[in-house]
Amino acid sequence: MTTVDQLGLPGPRAAGCPFDPPLAYQRPSARLSLWDGSPCWLLTGYQQVRAVLTDRRFSADARHPTFPFLAPGRREAVGEKPSFLRLDDPEHARLRKMMTTDFLIKRVDAMRPAIQRIVDDTLDAMIADGSPADLVSAYAFPVPSLVICDLLGVPYADHAFFQEQGRRLLDTAQPAEVFQDAIDRLTGYLTEIAAAKDGEPDGIIAKLVARGDLTADEVAANGLLLLLAGHETTANMTSLSTLALLRHPAQADRLRADPSLINGAVEELLRYLTIVHAGVPRVALEDVDLGDGVVVGAGEGVLCMLSTANRDQDLFGAGDELDIERDARRHLAFGFGVHQCLGQPLARAELQIALATLLRRLPTLHLAVPFEELSYRTEALIYGLRELPVAW
Amino acid sequence: MTVDQDRCCSSGQCVLTAPTVFDQSEEDGLVVLLQDRPDASLAPQLRTAAALCPGGAISLAEVAR
Numbered sequence: 001m002t003t004v005d006q007l008g009l010p011g012p013r014a015a016g017c018p019f020d021p022p023l024a025y026q027r028p029s030a031r032l033s034l035w036d037g038s039p040c041w042l043l044t045g046y047q048q049v050r051a052v053l054t055d056r057r058f059s060a061d062a063r064h065p066t067f068p069f070l071a072p073g074r075r076e077a078v079g080e081k082p083s084f085l086r087l088d089d090p091e092h093a094r095l096r097k098m099m100t101t102d103f104l105i106k107r108v109d110a111m112r113p114a115i116q117r118i119v120d121d122t123l124d125a126m127i128a129d130g131s132p133a134d135l136v137s138a139y140a141f142p143v144p145s146l147v148i149c150d151l152l153g154v155p156y157a158d159h160a161f162f163q164e165q166g167r168r169l170l171d172t173a174q175p176a177e178v179f180q181d182a183i184d185r186l187t188g189y190l191t192e193i194a195a196a197k198d199g200e201p202d203g204i205i206a207k208l209v210a211r212g213d214l215t216a217d218e219v220a221a222n223g224l225l226l227l228l229a230g231h232e233t234t235a236n237m238t239s240l241s242t243l244a245l246l247r248h249p250a251q252a253d254r255l256r257a258d259p260s261l262i263n264g265a266v267e268e269l270l271r272y273l274t275i276v277h278a279g280v281p282r283v284a285l286e287d288v289d290l291g292d293g294v295v296v297g298a299g300e301g302v303l304c305m306l307s308t309a310n311r312d313q314d315l316f317g318a319g320d321e322l323d324i325e326r327d328a329r330r331h332l333a334f335g336f337g338v339h340q341c342l343g344q345p346l347a348r349a350e351l352q353i354a355l356a357t358l359l360r361r362l363p364t365l366h367l368a369v370p371f372e373e374l375s376y377r378t379e380a381l382i383y384g385l386r387e388l389p390v391a392w
Numbered sequence: 393m394t395v396d397q398d399r400c401c402s403s404g405q406c407v408l409t410a411p412t413v414f415d416q417s418e419e420d421g422l423v424v425l426l427q428d429r430p431d432a433s434l435a436p437q438l439r440t441a442a443a444l445c446p447g448g449a450i451s452l453a454e455v456a457r
Contacts, residue, residue: 100421340446
């Protein structure tokens with residue numbers, strides 16, 4: 001099969017439809033070329049995406065010479081020891097298992113009162129500053145940043161620094177030098193924190209240091225992954241979910257009338273919004289026939305598009321519509337397979353508490369600017385809003 | 393019911409779906425089976441738990457009673 005065309009990733013979204021996957025992804029799976037001309041499969045259907053993410057013939061190891069990267073500079077930045085997100089078993093499992101107990105359902109449930117306090121305090125501060133406010137900077141980012149800082153043992157006072165570097169790191173439009181600079185700064189920052197934690201048993205970073213069998217680079221790489229994944233994803237889900245509910249006021253009213261719907265509503269928002277919108281990358285270790293004419297050759301990259309998989313009409317009837325009362329639990333918003341999001345219990349708890357509290361405490365919440373004026377992070381690996389001006 | 397701890401990646405989906413049948417080990421986060429012959433009335437939840445398990449660690453076998 002010949003390469004069809006080059007696809008810009010992440011793709012732009014259709015005007016007026018900020019919640020729908022880019023039109024360029026809404027197609028059958030196809031072989032395309034990446035920005036550097038390398039061949040790469042775009043996999044868009046639920047069954048194919050799920051199959052690849054559970055198939056060990058597809059590698060997540062970013063050190064593989066043909067691993068697909070979405071922007072320049074990323075390949076060069078992969079060191080000897082990537083984070084566990086970009087490794088295969090047994091290396092992946094070894095690192096991941098060092099952190100699994102911090103994200104157990106019971107452990108996260110025990111954190112709920114503390115999360116509720118953070119949510120209430122953050123909302124108190126936003127309300128005290130007066131209407132209107134930018135929900136992104138006043139609420140959506142502070143809540144998960146405070147939670148993950150506490151869990152990792154990172155000072156929240158540094159949030160402006162790590163949020164800014166995180167934005168540079170996830171922005172595919174930035175040149176390679178900016179990406180490398182952001183990596184260097186964040187890695188240096190976390191290496192310093194890890195060094196200071198030697199012997200102090202508070203937080204995940206201290207725990208990783210105390211094990212004694214990880215290099216400073218390994219602690220920094222995995223700490224960086226948790227720090228970024230711990231706030232960027234939940235923050236963007238919080239602001240985008242709020243906008244989706246403001247655009248579907250009848251469903252927001254249903255949630256206010258029956259708060260027990262919040263858990264299902266969060267699953268549906270995760271499915272409908274799927275903020276990991278540029279796809280999950282893998283490289284084939286051998287030829288794999290995925291059916292429907294998709295034969296991935298050994299060494300070829302694939303991008304598993306979670307956003308289109310989560311709109312699969314066979315699995316989710318009327319999948320392009322938000323329906324907080326549907327059963328959406330089979331969504332792939334956290335990925336699938338052994339790499340499925342480690343922090344998903346925490347993400348769920350934060351979203352459930354942050355959204356339910358916002359709806360309850362600010363029943364008159366509404367957009368403070370016309371919907372058409374909102375601006376989105378289309379070039380970032382994690383989709384979201386730049387600002388969300390709201391009033392109440 | 394059988395679970396394969398080698399395939400478990402501690403997503404917790406099973407505990408959320410059928411908390412009377414599944415738990416997570418406090419020591420290593422791996423799935424723990426609380427009962428290996430749960431009542432047939434739990435079958436829908438158990439099928440959901442198996443379908444949601446990202447590691448494919450949960451297997452169901454229905455036996456005649």
